[in-house]
Amino acid sequence: MHILVIGAAGMVGRKLAQKLAQDGALQGREITAMTLADVVPAEAPSDFSGHVTIETVDLSEPAAAERLTASRPDVIFHLAAIVSGEAELDFEKGYRINLDGTRTLFEAIRVAHTADGYRPRLIFTSSIAVVGAPLPYPVPDDFHTTPLTSYGTQKAICELLLSDYSRKGYFDGIGIRLPTICIRPGKPNKAASGFFSNILREPLVGQEAALPVGEDVRHWHASPRSAVGFLIHAANIDLETVGARRNLSMPGLSATVGEQIDALRRVAGERAVKLIRHEPDEMIMRICAGWPSDFEATRARALGFTAESSFDEIIKAHINDELGGQL
Amino acid sequence: MHILVIGAAGMVGRKLAQKLAQDGALQGREITAMTLADVVPAEAPSDFSGHVTIETVDLSEPAAAERLTASRPDVIFHLAAIVSGEAELDFEKGYRINLDGTRTLFEAIRVAHTADGYRPRLIFTSSIAVVGAPLPYPVPDDFHTTPLTSYGTQKAICELLLSDYSRKGYFDGIGIRLPTICIRPGKPNKAASGFFSNILREPLVGQEAALPVGEDVRHWHASPRSAVGFLIHAANIDLETVGARRNLSMPGLSATVGEQIDALRRVAGERAVKLIRHEPDEMIMRICAGWPSDFEATRARALGFTAESSFDEIIKAHINDELGGQL
Numbered sequence: 192m193h194i195l196v197i198g199a200a201g202m203v204g205r206k207l208a209q210k211l212a213q214d215g216a217l218q219g220r221e222i223t224a225m226t227l228a229d230v231v232p233a234e235a236p237s238d239f240s241g242h243v244t245i246e247t248v249d250l251s252e253p254a255a256a257e258r259l260t261a262s263r264p265d266v267i268f269h270l271a272a273i274v275s276g277e278a279e280l281d282f283e284k285g286y287r288i289n290l291d292g293t294r295t296l297f298e299a300i301r302v303a304h305t306a307d308g309y310r311p312r313l314i315f316t317s318s319i320a321v322v323g324a325p326l327p328y329p330v331p332d333d334f335h336t337t338p339l340t341s342y343g344t345q346k347a348i349c350e351l352l353l354s355d356y357s358r359k360g361y362f363d364g365i366g367i368r369l370p371t372i373c374i375r376p377g378k379p380n381k382a383a384s385g386f387f388s389n390i391l392r393e394p395l396v397g398q399e400a401a402l403p404v405g406e407d408v409r410h411w412h413a414s415p416r417s418a419v420g421f422l423i424h425a426a427n428i429d430l431e432t433v434g435a436r437r438n439l440s441m442p443g444l445s446a447t448v449g450e451q452i453d454a455l456r457r458v459a460g461e462r463a464v465k466l467i468r469h470e471p472d473e474m475i476m477r478i479c480a481g482w483p484s485d486f487e488a489t490r491a492r493a494l495g496f497t498a499e500s501s502f503d504e505i506i507k508a509h510i511n512d513e514l515g516g517q518l
Numbered sequence: 519m520h521i522l523v524i525g526a527a528g529m530v531g532r533k534l535a536q537k538l539a540q541d542g543a544l545q546g547r548e549i550t551a552m553t554l555a556d557v558v559p560a561e562a563p564s565d566f567s568g569h570v571t572i573e574t575v576d577l578s579e580p581a582a583a584e585r586l587t588a589s590r591p592d593v594i595f596h597l598a599a600i601v602s603g604e605a606e607l608d609f610e611k612g613y614r615i616n617l618d619g620t621r622t623l624f625e626a627i628r629v630a631h632t633a634d635g636y637r638p639r640l641i642f643t644s645s646i647a648v649v650g651a652p653l654p655y656p657v658p659d660d661f662h663t664t665p666l667t668s669y670g671t672q673k674a675i676c677e678l679l680l681s682d683y684s685r686k687g688y689f690d691g692i693g694i695r696l697p698t699i700c701i702r703p704g705k706p707n708k709a710a711s712g713f714f715s716n717i718l719r720e721p722l723v724g725q726e727a728a729l730p731v732g733e734d735v736r737h738w739h740a741s742p743r744s745a746v747g748f749l750i751h752a753a754n755i756d757l758e759t760v761g762a763r764r765n766l767s768m769p770g771l772s773a774t775v776g777e778q779i780d781a782l783r784r785v786a787g788e789r790a791v792k793l794i795r796h797e798p799d800e801m802i803m804r805i806c807a808g809w810p811s812d813f814e815a816t817r818a819r820a821l822g823f824t825a826e827s828s829f830d831e832i833i834k835a836h837i838n839d840e841l842g843g844q845l
Contacts, residue, residue: 282628282686301609323762335660337681337763344682348675354664355671359609435650436664 192220195259197250197296198270200229202375203316206419207268212239217266217426218312228259229271250292256299263303266312266426267362269296275320275342276382282341289345297352301361313353313364314425317438319411319483321347321368329485332440339481350438357430357437365425365433367491370413370443370498371482374509383478387412390448391455391506394466395518403472406449409484413443414508417498424496433494442498444505445485454502458510459518519547522586524577524623525597527556529702530643533746534595539566544593544753545639555586556598577619583626590630593639593753594689596623602647603709605669616672624679628688640680640691641752644765646738646810648674648695656812659767666808677765684757684764692752692760697740697770697813697825701836710805714739717775718782718833721790722845730799733776736811740770741835744825751823760821769825771832772812781829785837786845 194211198204208227213236215222221241227233228246235243248255250271260267271292272278278285293315303309320343321336336347350366357364375388379400386403387410393400413421421441430437456464488496499505510516521538525531535554540563542549548568554560555573562570575582577598587594598619599605605612620642630636647670648663663674677693684691702715706727713730714737720727740748748768757764783791815823826832837843 333662335662336678338678339685339762341682341686344678347678351663351665351671351674351678355668358666359668435666 192217192222192266193224193226193262193264194222195226195228195264195267196233196270197228197259197268198272199227199233200231201270202377203372203415203418203422204229204268204270205234206415207270207422208233209236210419210423212236214423215240217423226259226262226264249288250296251287256295257302259296260299260303260309263309264311266314267296267300268314268422268426269293270316272316272342272346274382275340278342278345279340285341285345289342290348293349294352297356297361301356304361310360311362312426312430313362314422315349315353315364315366316422317346317350317366317368318343319368319370319440319486321350322483324481324483326483329445329487330440330483331487332490354435354437358435363430364437365430366438367421367425368438368440369418369421370411370441370486372415372418373412373505374414374513376415376509376513383475384410384482386475387448387451390467391451392509394455394463395459395506395510395514397466399466399468401468401470402448403470403475404448404479405471405476406452407447408476408479409445409447410479410482411443411445411484411486412502412505413441413498414505416508416512417443421496428494436490439491439494439496440486440488442488442492442496443486444499444502446502451502454506458503458506519544519549519593520551520553520589520591521549522553522555522591522594523560523597524555524586524595525599526554526560527558528597529704530699530742530745530749531556531595531597532561533742534597534749535560536563537746537750539563541750544750553586553589553591576615577623578614583623584629586623587626587630587636590636591638593641594623594627595641595749595753596620597643599643599669599672601709602667602669605672606667609668612668612672616669617675620676621679624683624688628683631688637687638689639753639757640689641749642676642680642691642693643749644673644677644693644695645670646695646697646767646813648677649810651808651810653810656772656814657767657810658814659817681762681764685762690757691764692757693765694748694752694818694823695765695767696745696748697738697768699742699745700739700832701741701840703742703836703840710802711737711809713802714775714778717794718778719836721782721793722786722833722837722841724793726793726795728795728797729775730797730802731775731806732798732803733779734774735803735806736772736774737806737809738770738772738811738813739829739832740768740825741832743835743839744770748823755821763817766818766821766823767813767815769815769819769823770813771826771829773829778829781833785830785833
């Protein structure tokens with residue numbers, strides 16, 4: 192079993208590679224090789240006895256996809272993308288990386304399929320950004336994709352391509368729409384959604400964090416651990432039962448900022464909560480108002496995808512995975 | 519007012535150019551020039567006093583879109599596409615013409631917008647092929663696009679691009695999902711949906727026609743006259759009221775083959791009906807089973823788009839428009 196992870200230097204990509212190394216198997220077969228590709232060198236996972244190849248490559252460059260698929264990996268996780276804010280600011284770059292990069296990969300696989308019958312499992316990370324306000328709550332699985340960002344548009348287009356290439360038999364694809372990942376490890380970043388993680392992660396280590404919106408703001412979350420779980424489950428399940436509709440909204444937790452703070456209080460006490468500074472930011476409030484906050488995810492749940500059911504769980508997962516199990 | 523029609527040599531394109539020439543005005547302004555583009559030379563409409571330019575060009579070729587937009591047409595009708603069957607048989611050609619051709623046009627407009635603020639009204643013909651079985655009936659406006667053909671996938675992708683380019687202000691776009699056009703004038707063609715027209719058009723002129731499916735097969739129809747009406751209405755309406763969701767399922771007539779035949783009997787008598795030969799074709803039956811047969815089209819109707827309400831009307835429109843008003 193040879194696995195290719197594209198976007199392996201990102202937060203989810205790193206955790207995925209580490210989990211695959213730890214499991215040692217996928218689809219019931221031993222993992223003998225991993226190719227970890229990204230625009231910056233990815234880190235090899237620890238405690239992996241198989242062969243690791245680090246590829247530093249921009250998928251949107253000519254021949255990059257051919258090179259990555261030349262060794263015919265059995266399973267491909269395609270996580271690479273530039274983020275929402277950057278895709279909105281740089282229209283050309285967003286389409287080049289998020290659309291053309293993905294299409295180039297799909298085309299390389301199709302050409303290989305035509306040449307020798309190659310047909311890998313392909314798992315693509317899409318996003319809840321494929322839908323846009325006004326929305327019914329919870330958003331049903333069959334709601335149309337009306338993105339309000341170029342990033343969401345690019346993801347929605349790649350979903351359509353994934354379904355068509357899968358229908359034609361060029362690869363066996365599945366697209367998974369990730370909730371907002373919370374708690375993101377690392378430093379606070381400039382993403383408009385960053386505060387959902389910041390207000391938990393920073394107080395857990397005694398640092399202050401700014402909350403730019405009201406406590407009644409509701410959003411759709413899953414932990415990094417759940418995200419990795421979705422990806423691995425997507426690689427393992429029988430896609431015949433999924434049928435022609437290959438893109439699935441993942442389960443998640445719909446919670447308000449107030450509910451996040453209540454969970455922080457239960458897990459880490461009032462002292463942690465006091466580190467959250469209320470700093471209203473009109474622009475972030477406006478952006479937040481356009482984001483979806485609750486999905487039915489009926490099909491994904493029926494297929495066995497699972498996520499956290501409380502923010503206490505999400506916070507405890509962070510403490511275990513990032514803080515060595517202790518506050 | 520300068521109008522560009524891309525796909526002007528096709529059946530709908532020709533009728534559109536003729537209607538524009540006849541009306542002499544669009545958006546309340548005199549039409550002074552028309553550019554008619556297609557891969558084969560389009561015919562200049564009769565009785566038009568303005569300037570006509572015939573462009574023989576493949577939109578997917580380099581610089582074609584720049585050339586077509588160099589004169590900054592005020593309104594662009596983009597009807598060019600290869601049909602469903604051909605796009606399914608030739609995967610590369612379908613994507614090159616139906617997706618890349620359209621994207622090239624959108625990009626040329628964006629570059630012009632960035633250079634000098636150019637921002638035309640752009641009307642794009644999409645298709646009911648953007649949805650695929652299993653479907654609820656009637657299909658609601660907010661149902662997700664899950665095409666079961668490459669053609670439908672290409673149309674759905676162009677819809678997403680159209681919304682994003684419109685949202686960014688590069689052009690003022692609207693996508694209209696046409697029902698199956700019936701009665702198509704001309705000779706029987708190899709399209710799987712051809713029989714819906716053949717079984718009416720041929721008997722109306724004393725010719726036999728084959729019916730490959732059962733009389734209970736239901737489908738979604740509009741006349742060529744309605745299609746031209748949709749296009750012109752789409753050019754005239756205020757798109758501010760349409761909002762961010764720029765793609766609309768057009769109204770149409772949901773009817774069974776049996777209802778088509780009953781209408782033929784009422785309009786042209788039993789002698790015409792007797793010219794329909796029942797020749798069951800398993801492949802066409804199977805293809806038909808995946809096609810949508812009824813749409814709510816709530817938004818389009820509210821915006822003033824209208825279609826026929828009976829097959830008698832559709833047949834009479836054909837007799838008037840194609841047969842000089844007489845059987």
